[in-house]
Amino acid sequence: MTATAALAACLVFILGRLLRKRQRKLPRWAMPAAIGCTMIVYSVWNEYTWFARMQSALPQNVVVLGTGQRSAPWAPWTYAAPVTVRFVAMDTHAISRSEQKPALVRGRLLLVERWQPTRTVAVAFDCAANLRADLMGSATLAADGVLTGARWQAVAPGEPAFQAACKSM
Known part of the structure; x- marks a missing residue:
């Protein structure tokens, strides 16, 4: 500037x-x-x-899944046209499938926000059962499908992260 x-x-x-x-x-x-x-x-x-x-x-293997906008009183024009200040993306090259249970997929979400460091969240998907688990902290997903330290949560099949991770099924 x-x-x-x-x-x-x-x-x-x-x-x-x-x-x-x-x-x-x-x-x-x-x-x-x-x-x-x-x-x-x-x-x-x-x-x-x-x-x-x-x-x-972004490299071609990184898919943007969603964005977040913001309006602020110190920039009143943003109420008419909000500014995109964050987005969630998935690195499709970081997706891995379980050899024992191919419906189990692991991936990495990138949480990118303006003026903040980029964060990553490891996630697991059960593509056959429409389930998702965030692998934070000591949470793990074994090759045989045993999830420890996290809970499976139901997701809609149209959810962008689920679609990106499970699209090759």
């Missing part, structure tokens, strides 16, 4: 020099107004394009 402000200042300076050669002057408020407006426009552009830029930088 500092570079954007510096560019605006340079452009206003050049414009002022050109006008001075023609015996005209810019008002004194032109420089700070141009810098302030440039910084606001850049900040709004940066917020609204964050998700698209992040998504285009």
